[in-house]
Amino acid sequence: MDTETVFIKERWDIEYEHSAGEVGSRFLRALRDDEQILGTVCPHCGRVMTPARAFCERCFVKVNDEWRSVGPEGTLDSFTIVYEPFEGLPDPPYAFGYVTLDGSDTAIANFVRGVDLSDPDIAAARLMGEPRVRSVFEKERQGLITDFHFELV
Amino acid sequence: MGVVGIGKARPRPEEPVPSLEDLAFEAARAALDDAGLERDQIDGVVLAASDQIDGRAISSMVMAGPAGGYLKDEIKVAGDAGAALSLAIMRIEAGVFNSSLVVAWAPEPTPSTVQISHLAGDPLYLRRTGHSDLAVAAMRAASWMDEHQSLDGVSLADAFVADRSPVPGSEEVSCWPLRARHIARPGGGAVALVVAGESAWPDARRGAAAITGMAWETAPYFFGDRQPRESALSSAVRHAYREAGMQSPANGDVVEVHDATAFDALIALQALGLKDLNQAVSSPLVNRAGGCFTWNPVVAGALDRAAEASRAILEDEASRAVAQMQAGAGGQSQSVFVFEKAA
Amino acid sequence: MATKRAAIAGVGQTNYRTRHDDKTLPELAQEAALLACEDAAIDLKEIDAVVFSLAPTALAGVDSAERWASDAVGASGKPYMRINTGGATGGSAAQAGFYHVASGRFERVLVVGADKVAESADAQKILNNIWDPVMESLIPLNAITMCSLQAVRHMHKYGTTHEQMARVSVRARENAARNPLAHLRKKITIKDVLESRPVAWPLNLLDCCPRSSGGCAVVIVSEETARRSNRPVGWINGVGACTNTYWMGDKMSGAQLDHADWDDLAMAAEHAYRMAGISAPQQEIDVAEIYAPFTSTELAAAEALKLCGKGEAGPLQEKGIFEFNGEIPISPSGGTLAANPIAVTALARVAEAALQVRGTAEERQVDKPVRNAVATGVGGSLQFHTAMVLGQDPV
Numbered sequence: 001m002d003t004e005t006v007f008i009k010e011r012w013d014i015e016y017e018h019s020a021g022e023v024g025s026r027f028l029r030a031l032r033d034d035e036q037i038l039g040t041v042c043p044h045c046g047r048v049m050t051p052a053r054a055f056c057e058r059c060f061v062k063v064n065d066e067w068r069s070v071g072p073e074g075t076l077d078s079f080t081i082v083y084e085p086f087e088g089l090p091d092p093p094y095a096f097g098y099v100t101l102d103g104s105d106t107a108i109a110n111f112v113r114g115v116d117l118s119d120p121d122i123a124a125a126r127l128m129g130e131p132r133v134r135s136v137f138e139k140e141r142q143g144l145i146t147d148f149h150f151e152l153v
Numbered sequence: 154m155g156v157v158g159i160g161k162a163r164p165r166p167e168e169p170v171p172s173l174e175d176l177a178f179e180a181a182r183a184a185l186d187d188a189g190l191e192r193d194q195i196d197g198v199v200l201a202a203s204d205q206i207d208g209r210a211i212s213s214m215v216m217a218g219p220a221g222g223y224l225k226d227e228i229k230v231a232g233d234a235g236a237a238l239s240l241a242i243m244r245i246e247a248g249v250f251n252s253s254l255v256v257a258w259a260p261e262p263t264p265s266t267v268q269i270s271h272l273a274g275d276p277l278y279l280r281r282t283g284h285s286d287l288a289v290a291a292m293r294a295a296s297w298m299d300e301h302q303s304l305d306g307v308s309l310a311d312a313f314v315a316d317r318s319p320v321p322g323s324e325e326v327s328c329w330p331l332r333a334r335h336i337a338r339p340g341g342g343a344v345a346l347v348v349a350g351e352s353a354w355p356d357a358r359r360g361a362a363a364i365t366g367m368a369w370e371t372a373p374y375f376f377g378d379r380q381p382r383e384s385a386l387s388s389a390v391r392h393a394y395r396e397a398g399m400q401s402p403a404n405g406d407v408v409e410v411h412d413a414t415a416f417d418a419l420i421a422l423q424a425l426g427l428k429d430l431n432q433a434v435s436s437p438l439v440n441r442a443g444g445c446f447t448w449n450p451v452v453a454g455a456l457d458r459a460a461e462a463s464r465a466i467l468e469d470e471a472s473r474a475v476a477q478m479q480a481g482a483g484g485q486s487q488s489v490f491v492f493e494k495a496a
Numbered sequence: 497m498a499t500k501r502a503a504i505a506g507v508g509q510t511n512y513r514t515r516h517d518d519k520t521l522p523e524l525a526q527e528a529a530l531l532a533c534e535d536a537a538i539d540l541k542e543i544d545a546v547v548f549s550l551a552p553t554a555l556a557g558v559d560s561a562e563r564w565a566s567d568a569v570g571a572s573g574k575p576y577m578r579i580n581t582g583g584a585t586g587g588s589a590a591q592a593g594f595y596h597v598a599s600g601r602f603e604r605v606l607v608v609g610a611d612k613v614a615e616s617a618d619a620q621k622i623l624n625n626i627w628d629p630v631m632e633s634l635i636p637l638n639a640i641t642m643c644s645l646q647a648v649r650h651m652h653k654y655g656t657t658h659e660q661m662a663r664v665s666v667r668a669r670e671n672a673a674r675n676p677l678a679h680l681r682k683k684i685t686i687k688d689v690l691e692s693r694p695v696a697w698p699l700n701l702l703d704c705c706p707r708s709s710g711g712c713a714v715v716i717v718s719e720e721t722a723r724r725s726n727r728p729v730g731w732i733n734g735v736g737a738c739t740n741t742y743w744m745g746d747k748m749s750g751a752q753l754d755h756a757d758w759d760d761l762a763m764a765a766e767h768a769y770r771m772a773g774i775s776a777p778q779q780e781i782d783v784a785e786i787y788a789p790f791t792s793t794e795l796a797a798a799e800a801l802k803l804c805g806k807g808e809a810g811p812l813q814e815k816g817i818f819e820f821n822g823e824i825p826i827s828p829s830g831g832t833l834a835a836n837p838i839a840v841t842a843l844a845r846v847a848e849a850a851l852q853v854r855g856t857a858e859e860r861q862v863d864k865p866v867r868n869a870v871a872t873g874v875g876g877s878l879q880f881h882t883a884m885v886l887g888q889d890p891v
Contacts, residue, residue, distance in 0.1 A: 005517050008276045010557055014269060016208035017262050018629040021172030028630070049746075051631040055178050057218035057741060060185070060192040062178075077748035078652075078755065080644035081697040082636060089636045096635055098645065098745050107745035109635045120694050128652065130749060146634045172630070198739075204580070205559045210552035211582040211626045214876040217739045224763065227739040227880075228588050229580050231550070232560055236577035240592055247598035248499040249735070249771075272559040277520070371576035374566050384573070481563050486576060 023063070027052040032143035037135060039104050041066045047105045051145070073134045073153060074101035079127045081117055093117040099133055099150055110135075111149040126152065154242050155354065155361030155495055156463035157252075158188025158347035163448060164261040164340070173207060173260045173341075178219040180343035180453075181256050185221070188347040189358030195347065196250045198227040201237035201257040201452050205269045208260065220256040220345070234456035235478035235488020238346070239369050245350045252349035259451035261341025266451060270482060275374075286413075287336070289376050289483035291328040294416035296382055298330065304430065310335050310415035313434040317412075318446040335415040342450030344457045354495060362466035362474070366397030366491035376483050386424045386477075386487040394426075397491035399473075401426025405438070407465040407474035409458040412444040417484060421477045425489075441465070455480065459490055466492045501890050502597035503722040503729035504850040505604075506536025506715035512679040512708040512835035515614040521556050522568035524610035528711030528840075529569045536715040537725060538604060543715070545602045546571040548578040549589035549609030550839045551875070552626075556612050569608050569713075582626070583639075583789065584737075585609070586712065586843025587873025587882030591735045593716045594884075603718045610711030611839035626876070628742070639789070640704060642877050644696040645744060647792035649756030651698065654807030658698055661791035662689035663813045665702050665833055671820055672830025674860040679708040679835040689791075698792070705789040705836040712840035714847050719890065730850035730869075734774070734885035736767030744877050758793075758800035761872060761881040765801050772885040774868060777802040781885075783825050783852045783862055783869040785845040789832050793874070798826060801870060801883070825862045828852065842873025846884055853886045 020028060023040060027050075030036045039048040040063040042056035048068050055062045079097030082089075095115060098107035112133065117123045132153040141147035160183025162176040171179070185192060198221050204212045213222075213229040220227075230237040234257045241253040267285045274284035298306035307330065314322070314334055322334025347357075354361045370392075372385035379385075394400065402408055408425060412418035418440070419430060427433040440446075442461055445454045455478035462476035473493045480486045508531025510516070516524055525548075533540050546569055548562040558564055562578035575596075579589040586609065593607035627633045650656045666686055672678035684702060692702040722729045740753060740760040747755035765777075774780045784801060788794030795809035803824050804812050812818070818826040827833075829848040832841055849871035851857035866888070873882040 007517075008280075010276055010280065012272060012557070014205070014208070014264055014272075016260075016264050016629075018208060019170040019172050019261065020630040021175045022169050024172060024630045025169070051745075054172070054175055055182075055219070057223040060182065060221060060223075062182075075749060078645040078648045079697075080641050080648065080699075081694075082641060083694040084640075084696065086636075086638060089638070094636065096641075098748050100745075100748055100750070106743060106751075107748035109632060109637070109745060111635070120697050124697050128648070130652065144634055145631055203560070204552060209625060209629065211580070211876060213580070214582065214626055214742045214879060215628050217876075217879070218742055222739045223741060224760070225739060226737040226764075226767070228592065228737065230592075231562065231578045231580040233577060236575075239575070240577065240595065243595045243599035243601060246499060246600065247595050249595070249598070269559060273561075273563060275520075275558060275564045369575045369577075371566055371571050371574065373572045374563050378567070378572075388573070481560065485563055485566070 021054055023052050023054040028143040031147040032141040035137040036069050037071050037101060039068045039070050041068060048103060049106050050101065050104045050108050068103055070103040071101035071135045073132060074099040075130050076127060076133045077107050077130055079112060081120060081123055083120065095127065110145065113149050114151040154245055154348065154350060155363040156346050157349045157354065157357035157361045158184040159460045159464055160184030160187055160345040162343045164342060170261055173258060174215065174219040176341060176343040177216055177256055177258045180345040181221045181254055184254065184345035184347045190347060190356065192221050195221065195252050195254055196226065197244055197253040198222040198225050199237045199241040199253055199255045200227065200229040201234040201456060203232040203452055205272065206259055206264060206266065206451055208264060221254045232452055233480035233486055234452050235369050235480065238459055239367055239488065241348050242364060242367060245348065252347065252353050254345055254347055256343065256345040257453040257456040258343035259339065259341050259453055263339045263341050266339050273482065286482045287328045290414045290417060291331045292376055293483040295330050297416060297420050309419055309430050309434055313415045313418050314446055316435055317440060317443040331414055337413055337445035337449040339449050339451050342448060342453055344453040344460050346460060359467050361495040362463035362492040363495040364490055365493045366393040368392030369486065369488040371486045374485065383420060383424055386421065386484065389487045389489045390424050393489035393491055402475055405471060407441065407462060407471040408439045409462045409476045410440060411455050411458050411478045412440060412446060425475055425477060463492050466494055500598050500600045501719040501731065502594050502716050503731045504714050504886065505717045505722060505725060505727065505729045506532040507847040507850050508532030508535060508713040509677050509844060509847055510711045511677045512710035512837050514709065516612060516709040521561055521610050521612050522565035524711035525565050525608050526568040528610060528713040529606055529608045532713035532715045537727060538715065540570040543570055543604050543606045545575040545596050545605045547589050547593045547605065547607045549586045549607060549843050550578055551580055551582055551585040557615055569606065581880045582875030583838065584842050584873035584875030584880040584882050586840045587846065587884065588737065590714060590843055590846045590884060591737060591882060594732050594735055597716050597718050603721050605716045606713060607716060607843065608713035609840040609843060611837040612709045613707040613838060614709055640699060641696045642744065643790040643793055644699050646755050646878055647698050649754060650792055650796055653756045656795060656810040658690060659686055660810030660813060661703060662686040664791035664794045665689050667819060668827065668831050668833035671828050671860065672834035675830050678830040679706050699790055703791040705832045708835045708837045710837040712843045712847055714843065714850065728854040728856065730853040730886040731890040732884060733887040733891045734768035734772030736764035737882045738764040740879045742877055742879055757806060758796045761797060761800035761883065764881045765883040768883040768885045772887060773891050774885060778804065781824060781868055781870050782864060782866040783828060783849065785827050785829060785849040785869065785871045787832050787842050787845050787873045789836065794826065797872060821863055828860050828862050842882060845871040845873060849886050853888050
């Protein structure tokens with residue numbers, strides 16, 4: 001009696017096109033064209049939100065027309081350093097984290113570069129304790145969040 | 154239990170393409186405004202959407218906020234707006250909630266629902282055989298016409314579409330017997346309802362469309378196993394009508410059927426008790442705003458049937474309205490709701 | 497507070513292991529469903545509604561897999577729905593099942609699901625696709641790094657150490673040794689955890705949950721059915737859920753709800769505690785089955801459940817409070833660190849809590865009497881939280 005288990009191979013390949021919407025589009029264009037990180041403002045609670053949102057989910061109202069430029073410096077509120085390879089992600093090691101840029105009420109995520117990551121604990125000690133960082137724009141920009149990264153000040 | 158607010162968001166061709174978040178927010182905000190309620194007066198949120206259609210694994214992560222879920226008890230029912238509405242109602246009936254937002258959406262541009270539904274075919278027996286929602290809808294149509302040979306199914310389907318589609322679809326056979334014109338083309342958009350228990354009705358801006366009957370049921374997965382073919386649908390109709398104390402729609406009742414294809418509409422109209430299909434397909438009381446042939450935001454297109462049915466009650470255009478919604482290939486899952494003027 | 501009372505009358509779980517090549521997804525779910533019905537002493541045919549617990553289907557490779565599984569779990573001809581709230585799915589599904597009964601519409605509801613995580617090697621790749629496609633999908637966020645970010649904040653705020661985190665893993669394995677269904681049962685030491693391969697600082701390999709395949713089911717019945725059956729049940733006395741912002745950046749330094757803490761779980765638990773009439777969790781909760789996919793998360797969750805004060809869970813472990821024979825045993829089943837069948841991990845927490853309350857947890861039954869237990873679930877960017885309080889007696 002044959003007890004061989006049959007395995008069937010399949011692959012998913014679906015194309016999607018995600019609209020960034022008006023607000024998201026403007027935010028990304030500002031990265032690419034003006035080397036600026038922008039935030040929008042909630043007319044009720046006054047939060048400056050970056051990355052930019054079209055509405056405040058707490059007050060549940062659309063943002064007003066105000067756009068604020070935030071940064072270029074800020075505080076690294078949290079980070080991690082990745083040592084394990086994951087398919088679809090960059091080759092390790094790399095560090096990234098959340099930074100509350102000056103003028104913003106929320107933190108924005110991006111890579112943190114320029115730190116020697118060879119020893120995890122030493123590297124972590126440098127990034128721990130909410131150090132100051134600055135946003136640095138790439139020479140070639142595409143209107144993607146990765147048009148900038150952070151470096152320790 | 155009743156619907157006290159309705160909101161919709163539909164991409165407008167002359168405007169920039171909204172993000173999915175924009176659509177959900179606009180619909181949820183509009184539903185709250187319609188009900189005259191603020192978000193902090195709502196206790197819960199129930200979402201209905203498909204990750205695969207949205208193009209994200211766990212799309213409610215990004216979407217819960219726009220749908221009004223921030224710091225709320227929010228839960229997502231996958232792919233089935235009728236089940237989502239039922240769950241929202243049960244949460245209120247359980248006495249734990251007083252009110253709920255129910256929100257459904259689909260993205261613009263909309264990916265191929267045929268390609269995506271193909272992936273719902275089981276890998277052992279269906280995936281390699283060309284299975285998709287469209288293929289099963291076609292088999293369902295063929296099977297129905299076979300059982301009702303005295304009816305001219307194609308003419309009825311054509312008549313149903315003619316009155317409701319702004320642009321005539323093509324003659325081309327898409328998936329026999331369905332021609333392109335028989336299929337409601339999917340698009341993006343969002344629909345939101347505010348559902349509330351009776352204690353909240355006095356606060357609602359324009360009263361409530363009371364839900365007097367509701368039922369949902371699922372048929373076997375393989376279309377070939379569904380014998381009789383429409384037992385889930387007829388069972389859901391029977392249970393919903395029994396709860397509402399009715400036999401069939403009366404003259405003047407509004408009927409909203411989930412017309413993902415014209416044949417789905419015919420099958421539903423018949424199951425709901427509209428015996429004269431010739432009359433039903435041209436009736437101004439059936440899919441009054443054009444149903445899915447005017448706008449088909451997939452999962453939200455199902456919720457829109459409940460929206461339109463309750464709108465007829467809230468706007469005093471009928472004293473009773475019935476909505477039928479479906480999900481899954483060939484309408485595997487069926488939901489039926491009866492709305493009446495709140496006493 | 498609920499219109500009608502509801503209780504868990506039966507629990508079913510398959511064993512949890514990396515691969516389950518012996519069964520398809522529907523068959524795994526069916527196995528769990530039949531075990532739960534048998535435990536409840538009812539026939540699958542007597543179930544009057546079914547709720548399917550399934551998180552991202554990309555992992556199983558079949559879209560809307562609940563439809564493929566519908567016949568296997570007895571949902572043909574029944575009201576059926578599938579719940580998806582990411583990692584919290586099982587907790588949300590159990591609550592959906594509760595509402596079916598508490599609404600008065602149904603008498604016997606089956607909540608069931610299964611996962612087959614090994615059929616795709618790309619689990620983390622798929623889970624990288626959960627992030628906002630415009631703003632965050634190019635940032636290397638995944639299920640692990642989002643918890644690293646939380647651990648870093650917890651360490652910064654409270655001085656939590658890696659040793660304290662490692663203790664969580666050690667305890668999980670010790671408990672799992674008593675659970676024949678668990679995936680990872682080999683005992684480990686703190687040193688093993690600290691020396692295991694770094695994944696995403698501060699988390700090493702042994703700080704992380706496995707990916708497991710398996711099925712789980714519970715049968716929720718009405719009070720009338722429970723009393724008629726005259727068998728031990730776990731009364732669902734309290735439920736709560738809270739969805740926080742998707743944006744982790746809104747939970748950073750200075751925020752009202754810091755990513756370090758699980759204040760959102762605290763809100764969900766508060767609602768469940770209030771329904772259950774529990775005002776002093778530290779004294780009144782006898783067992784906590786906590787959904788903790790990483791060591792650091794168990795500490796934050798214990799604090800959110802008010803089993804101790806904020807920042808105290810790490811050091812309090814030294815006193816043995818959370819151990820199997822301690823005052824408040826955490827995850828006597830071994831928890832998520834010992835088995836993580838994603839679609840049903842949170843349902844397994846409910847199932848295990850029910851076993852404890854009924855006194856039917858066999859070798860993993862804690863020694864102290866269990867009058868009240870709490871089961872939690874978490875999903876999304878530590879965004880979706882569920883809490884369910886089970887009791888030996890109804891409120």
